[in-house]
Amino acid sequence: MTTESSPDRRNFIKTTAKTVVAGSVAGSLLSQTAPAFGFHSGVDDKLKIGLVGCGGRGTGAVINALKADSNSEVTAVADAFQDRIDVCIKSLGRNKLASERMNVPAEHQFTGFDCAKDLVGTDVDVVILATPPYFRPSQLRAAVEAGKHVFCEKPVAVDAPGVRHVEESCKMASEMGNSVVSGLCWRYDDGVRATMEQIHGGTIGDILTIQENYLTGTLWHRGEDPAWSEMEHQMRNWLYYNWLSGDHIAEQHIHSLDKAVWLMGDQPPSIAYGSGGRLVRTQPKWGNIYDHFSTCYEWDNGVKTYSYCRQMAGCFNDVEDYIVGTEGTAKVLKHEIKDSKGNTVWKYDQKKPSMYDVEHVHLFNSIRQGQPINNGDYMCKSTLMAIMGREACYTGKKIKWDELHASDDKLGPENWAWGDYQPREVAKPG
Numbered sequence: 001m002t003t004e005s006s007p008d009r010r011n012f013i014k015t016t017a018k019t020v021v022a023g024s025v026a027g028s029l030l031s032q033t034a035p036a037f038g039f040h041s042g043v044d045d046k047l048k049i050g051l052v053g054c055g056g057r058g059t060g061a062v063i064n065a066l067k068a069d070s071n072s073e074v075t076a077v078a079d080a081f082q083d084r085i086d087v088c089i090k091s092l093g094r095n096k097l098a099s100e101r102m103n104v105p106a107e108h109q110f111t112g113f114d115c116a117k118d119l120v121g122t123d124v125d126v127v128i129l130a131t132p133p134y135f136r137p138s139q140l141r142a143a144v145e146a147g148k149h150v151f152c153e154k155p156v157a158v159d160a161p162g163v164r165h166v167e168e169s170c171k172m173a174s175e176m177g178n179s180v181v182s183g184l185c186w187r188y189d190d191g192v193r194a195t196m197e198q199i200h201g202g203t204i205g206d207i208l209t210i211q212e213n214y215l216t217g218t219l220w221h222r223g224e225d226p227a228w229s230e231m232e233h234q235m236r237n238w239l240y241y242n243w244l245s246g247d248h249i250a251e252q253h254i255h256s257l258d259k260a261v262w263l264m265g266d267q268p269p270s271i272a273y274g275s276g277g278r279l280v281r282t283q284p285k286w287g288n289i290y291d292h293f294s295t296c297y298e299w300d301n302g303v304k305t306y307s308y309c310r311q312m313a314g315c316f317n318d319v320e321d322y323i324v325g326t327e328g329t330a331k332v333l334k335h336e337i338k339d340s341k342g343n344t345v346w347k348y349d350q351k352k353p354s355m356y357d358v359e360h361v362h363l364f365n366s367i368r369q370g371q372p373i374n375n376g377d378y379m380c381k382s383t384l385m386a387i388m389g390r391e392a393c394y395t396g397k398k399i400k401w402d403e404l405h406a407s408d409d410k411l412g413p414e415n416w417a418w419g420d421y422q423p424r425e426v427a428k429p430g
């Protein structure tokens, strides 16, 4: 394990902390109710946070992390581009909590393709990975090999080789006793967790079908600049290049697919087929992704998930999980269960903390207590499920889970370099 953190210090965090805080914090960590934010663990060691990917989510995640542990500070940041670091630091500086707990000198600000490797070479304890998903496998490996605890945004890869690489990294983290907490945030939402418990406990009987809707509007586009190379243009507008984002079925709809696989006891579907395309995103500025996907996933026991995602302006929007069981129905995001006659038999309407805060409370408590969390299994399955749907719609073929998992089809360049990288053509089924 290569890390600049002294072994004594890490050992201290893992062992002493367990003794000191186990009684006081474990209850709030493991409960479904609001955890105690900003608790002091009793461990004097400061946990140092490094951020890789200084965009919207990464900047927000730093604040969630600082809130989660009162004895933490952000000490290093990395981004492909210095201007993104500058915006992030400025934005953190406007936040009261972050401005007081940010200590990022110029020599701890890293840019370029190797910035994540440079960052994990510093003495940070926790690394937040919030770059475009294409970079996740290599950046996760760098963090794990350096012995860091990781908060890992979704999706974790854009292709099957990337998913297998992440599976290996998560196994390594587990063997090293370090945490990997996933940004699949609904797993940390009290209302969703309570609804899942009801369904898994049999309130709607056996699950027959799942419908996953992510019908929504459009996201940002960061424009064009003649000074940018083609590679820089794509990285700045990464959402629209499937080698960088995985396409929106992976980048966004993964939240829904993750709930489907969770409902199924984290057992993946065996086949998928579907159709999709781009009706509105016809100009080159939208890269090579689709604007809609409709996918049917089938499990061996006959359960099907009908998954719909669309990113178009001016259309009907709906983001919800609709579950039909033998004895009732559920809406997961609404946290509501009805019997087969349509009467509401259960509803979660308690006040709940932000899931974005809760996931970091779990991560930091796991470090303080020396009880690592590893979300690797489901974050890899949900990512592959999204890739499965994408490939089913791109090809028009039936895709089998096992064959896809073994696939060597790798998106993106072999070597990273600024210049004229040409992405694949827009996929045409058939």
Ligand SMILES: NC(=O)c1ccc[n+]([C@@H]2O[C@H](COP(=O)([O-])OP(=O)(O)OC[C@H]3O[C@@H](n4cnc5c(N)ncnc54)[C@H](O)[C@@H]3O)[C@@H](O)[C@H]2O)c1
Residues within 6 Å of the ligand: 052, 053, 054, 055, 056, 057, 058, 078, 079, 080, 081, 084, 112, 113, 115, 116, 130, 131, 132, 133, 135, 153, 154, 155, 183, 184, 185, 235, 236, 251, 252
């Ligand atoms: N869990 C959630 O609810 C949620 C919400 C939003 C975004 N996300 C995920 O977080 C990730 C980031 O999304 P975002 O909205 O913050 O995007 P963003 O574009 O605002 O931020 C990404 C940052 O990564 C930088 N970057 C690109 N390539 C890099 C590289 N090789 N090394 C280092 N930095 C690099 C970009 O310059 C940019 O600043 C994505 O995976 C996205 O799917 C999750």
